[in-house]
Amino acid sequence: xxxxxxxxxxxxxxxxxxxxxxxxxxxxxxxxxxxxxxxxxxxxxxxxxxxxxxxxxxxxxxxxxxxxxxxxxxxxxxxxxxxxxxxxxxxxxxxxxxxxxxxxxxxxxxxxxxxxxxxxxxxxxxxxxxxxxxxxxxxxxxxxxxxxxxxxxxxxxxxxxxxxxxxxxxxxxxxxxxxxxxxxxxxxxxxxxxxxxxxxxxxxxxxxxxxxxxxxxxxxxxxxxxxxxxxxxxxxxxxxxxxxxxxxxxxxxxxxxxxxxxxxxxxxxxxxxxxxxxxxxxxxxxxxxxxxxxxxxxxxxxxxxxxxxxxxxxxxxxxxxxxxxxxxxxxxxxxxxxxxxxxxxxxxxxxxxxxxxxxxxxxxxxxxxxxxxxxxxxxxxxxxxxxxxxxxxxxxx
Numbered sequence: 001x002x003x004x005x006x007x008x009x010x011x012x013x014x015x016x017x018x019x020x021x022x023x024x025x026x027x028x029x030x031x032x033x034x035x036x037x038x039x040x041x042x043x044x045x046x047x048x049x050x051x052x053x054x055x056x057x058x059x060x061x062x063x064x065x066x067x068x069x070x071x072x073x074x075x076x077x078x079x080x081x082x083x084x085x086x087x088x089x090x091x092x093x094x095x096x097x098x099x100x101x102x103x104x105x106x107x108x109x110x111x112x113x114x115x116x117x118x119x120x121x122x123x124x125x126x127x128x129x130x131x132x133x134x135x136x137x138x139x140x141x142x143x144x145x146x147x148x149x150x151x152x153x154x155x156x157x158x159x160x161x162x163x164x165x166x167x168x169x170x171x172x173x174x175x176x177x178x179x180x181x182x183x184x185x186x187x188x189x190x191x192x193x194x195x196x197x198x199x200x201x202x203x204x205x206x207x208x209x210x211x212x213x214x215x216x217x218x219x220x221x222x223x224x225x226x227x228x229x230x231x232x233x234x235x236x237x238x239x240x241x242x243x244x245x246x247x248x249x250x251x252x253x254x255x256x257x258x259x260x261x262x263x264x265x266x267x268x269x270x271x272x273x274x275x276x277x278x279x280x281x282x283x284x285x286x287x288x289x290x291x292x293x294x295x296x297x298x299x300x301x302x303x304x305x306x307x308x309x310x311x312x313x314x315x316x317x318x319x320x321x322x323x324x325x326x327x328x329x330x331x332x333x334x335x336x337x338x339x340x341x342x343x344x345x346x347x348x349x350x351x352x353x354x355x356x357x358x359x360x361x362x363x364x365x366x367x368x369x370x371x372x373x374x375x376x377x378x379x380x381x382x383x384x385x386x387x388x389x390x391x392x393x394x395x396x397x
Contacts, residue, residue: 009073010073013326014076017055017077018080024046025043025048028043030362031133033218038211041218042211042221046088047088048122056118056125056258059074072313072316072317075312078093080261080265082265082269083268087217087220090169090217091173092168094126098127098180099252102114102180102198105196105238106198114177117178118177125180126180127176129171130147130182131165131168131178132149132163132166134149135149136381146191147193148182148188150182152184152195152197153185159232159233159234160231161230163226164224165226170221171224171225177201178198180198183195198238205230205355206230211223215374253330256332256379257332257335259339260315261309261312261335264308264312266371266375267308269368270343270365271350273364273368274298274349274350274365301346301349308338311334314331315328330389330397334383336380340376340382342370344376347368351369
């Protein structure tokens with residue numbers, strides 16, 4: 001039996017983040033989303049304000065200067081931020097992914113140094129550079145011939161990093177302090193040949209020439225990152241990936257679960273907008289919500305959001321309780337898939353309820369409709385997660 005009762009502290013955090021998101025994020029999200037100059041959409045000042053209330057170090061363990069919150073509390077935070085703007089929330093998702101790599105593969109010294117860079121001097125963000133033009137990180141779980149074009153080669157006491165990464169969230173932002181990079185031994189094949197390393201922003205040879213001009217989630221900064229003979233001290237190189245170690249590692253938070261919470265927040269925002277519009281929009285002298293088909297759509301939105309939120313919370317609880325067993329990664333993957341499918345259905349129906357008015361640029365439902373699609377693609381495409389999950393089932397995992 002999963003206990004969904006929130007503690008007094010969790011309720012207080014949820015309320016605080018909701019108030020911040022409404023005041024500092026939602027008020028600027030639409031205007032920034034409409035900016036033609038995509039290089040300057042990234043909400044630097046709003047993010048700096050979020051650092052002031054501690055949003056940047058929530059998931060960093062307490063022993064390294066963070067708050068070390070649990071997975072369910074992180075889900076509450078992600079939902080509230082995404083309800084205001086998914087792109088803003090994505091900056092924290094990318095930050096978590098980079099920290100997750102250190103948590104899984106890094107040494108104590110690396111954790112102390114690189115976590116401290118995010119928690120000191122006003123705070124900062126990290127970026128994960130994993131995806132390449134021809135290969136995504138999720139394929140490593142399916143392809144024993146998996147290989148990367150980004151290489152890390154020994155050179156005396158150091159290493160030399162070369163390669164290109166794409167779709168790097170937080171890449172090139174003025175708040176990004178360091179990059180967690182997935183590289184490979186030259187000629188290496190398979191996941192165990194992947195060698196993660198840590199690269200400080202501003203290191204010679206690291207360049208981020210331009211950001212992607214995206215359809216949705218435009219407040220997040222996504223860019224291609226180039227590494228041209230970047231010299232990496234050996235103390236910034238992590239151990240090669242060990243799948244058995246990753247699967248058995250005790251963790252408190254899973255990135256797929258957080259992504260599910262992000263999607264629930266977006267879906268909630270679309271539902272609230274549709275519900276409000278259906279009450280105000282008059283059809284033959286009555287509010288649109290009196291129409292049976294409109295009422296059915298509104299009701300199904302509500303039910304589905306509540307159901308997926310319950311699933312996400314259950315998955316979060318499962319991750320937290322895995323101290324004596326392997327975490328159920330199938331549950332975690334399901335949170336991302338179900339959440340992203342949910343937000344695409346709900347935003348589609350919300351736009352439908354708005355009719356032609358919802359199709360106009362500058363309306364919230366139009367923005368949410370654009371923001372939603374990428375959730376089925378990033379953080380490992382849904383189709384790939386289904387195959388990975390099926391393979392795990394076949395292996396008895």
